[in-house]
Amino acid sequence: MTGYVMPAEGAPQDRVWMAFPSAGYSLGETEAQHHEARSTWAAVAHAIAEFEPVTLLVDPGEVEAAKRYVSQDIELVEVPLNDAWMRDIGPTFVHAEDGSVAAVDWVFNGWGAQDWARWDRDAKVGALVAEIAGVPVVSSPLVNEGGGIQVDGRGTVLVTETVQLDPGRNPGLGRADVEAELRRTIGASEVVWLPRGLTRDSQRFGTRGHVDIVAAFTAPGRLLLHTQTAEDHPDSSVCKEIRDSLADRFEIVEMPAPDTLTDDEGYVDYSYINHLVVNGGVIACAFGDPRDADAAAILAEQYPGRTVVSVDARALFARGGGIHCITQQQPSAQIRPA
Template sequence: MTWRMPAEGELHERTWMAYPSEGYSLGDTPEEHHEARTTWAEVAHAVARFEPVTVVVDPGQVSAAEEYLSADIDIVEAPLNDAWMRDIGPTFVLSEDGRLGGVDWIFNGWGGQDWAQWDKDSKIGALVVERSGAELVDSPIVNEGGGIQVDGLGTVLVTETVQLDPGRNPELSKADIEAELARTIGATKVIWLPRGLTRDQDTYGTRGHVDIVAAIPSPGVVLVHDQRNPEHPDFEVSKAVIDVLKQTTDARGESWEIITVPAPTVLRDDEGFVDYSYINHFVVNGGVIACSFDDPADEEAVAILSAAYPGRTVVSVDARPLFARGGGIHCITQHQPAVR
């Protein structure tokens, strides 16, 4: 059986999300609860303009979800620890004969972090696979959807700090990871970026997910987070990532057209240097759901995304409440490709 992870821009059947439940993402105060629920709902409604949306909701949060989500959003009840569907959900793949599969990675709270709980979230991948009608593709490696970016032709971008993280896969080599990515998502060319953004290495980060660093809008083209202010530590991260990409080719052997996407002008928040990134957008049928930050760079980012995804409508959602909780729009969504 040969599986292929299609590019995000290929036709979707629907998008899966999860809704904030008690814990870090929901917050501690009524104001924080309202902010989280509102932001997740805004993303769901933006996606629903383009394709069906199903939201997994913890049984204790159903009444709140129904208050914030419109009636055209499907709700599936299941116990949750958190709400990052890109990471707790499956990675959908297609077979050569057109069947839908769902890769159920092992999820262990982004490398077994001491603040994370995952006894419930670790079961969501298999649940979504079952509900979608896909074939279950079990994987023995710890991985998350936010840790891979593909072009649909065999190229996958990863970071050394995620798949080789001692808290994730301590016994595995690059060759081991590459073999499993070939088996599960059809990767024929794995490009190892050195690391993710600086804030993402901090306490509540993922230890370096690629989906806030680089994205592949079309074959041979890569969008890269470009921190242009040398006072920010990501200034050096951006340079290192771009240098690696300049020295690599995609699965076809083609050199990359590298398009830099500016970081927002905000450098810090109360916790330190931010990892605000326009790379963490989500491609949907006929559209792109983009992060905005009420920042002077928002307009330039929309223009770049519009050019990189011709024919798609770019819809922006204020992502600051998401980034304050440790992620972005791509992190809370998971696409299910259409079977043709």
């Protein structure tokens, strides 16, 4: 164990950080798309605010719009933004040896320098959030995003070969290099490599394989795993491959994918795995799908004592992510007696 450790996502939290959509890919081109994006981000923020404080970063050009869509219970902070995927552009919060909180500032380069992405402003958000939060920065040279890691709070971290070893992110780095940096920054004592991510997420407007729509730790040693049961969906074989790579290490709890298989762009990567655990609650993705209720019941079983609140996430997935992707939790300090 190093001096820092990333706690489990269900550990006590001080707040959740989000970013409001700004001009570009996530906001969309038409007024209808603008309204859809703003309404969905606001719905997630309001759901979280029922459980704990929310701080919402807003690009200066979107402040008036944010005030129209977001209640006064949500703290707004003006910060220049390119996009609104806080899990990836923001820092990863960790505990120092004394239990205080620090923020790992990864290098962000638009999910591997993708030709459609802009990141000159977003690359600075990690350090800015740490400054606003009043916590020390742990600078990292690793190109990484919060959606690309899942931890159990005890040193085990899931990553994906197609993300951390992506030549567009970390050219020249091997597994040992990545593992050493994860050990230094988030206290990873065991790094488990998934072979890839879901099909849609591996296409042009995806992340190239984030783990946070594939698997989530609900307890040490137990994984909630996305399971595509429709044989004609390409993720059916992908999920089997991923499960085979994990089955001998963890207790696997299957989370069936929604019945919805396609949208106007092709096969979807709708996933109930992409939920957010908050103090006393779970903010879950819904898709207007027959399996929404079953997924909420599984989440309630996996996170006993927490209230599950579902928010329609179709507008998020149409833009490339889900509820987990647009949020970042800040854990509470756990100061130990001297």
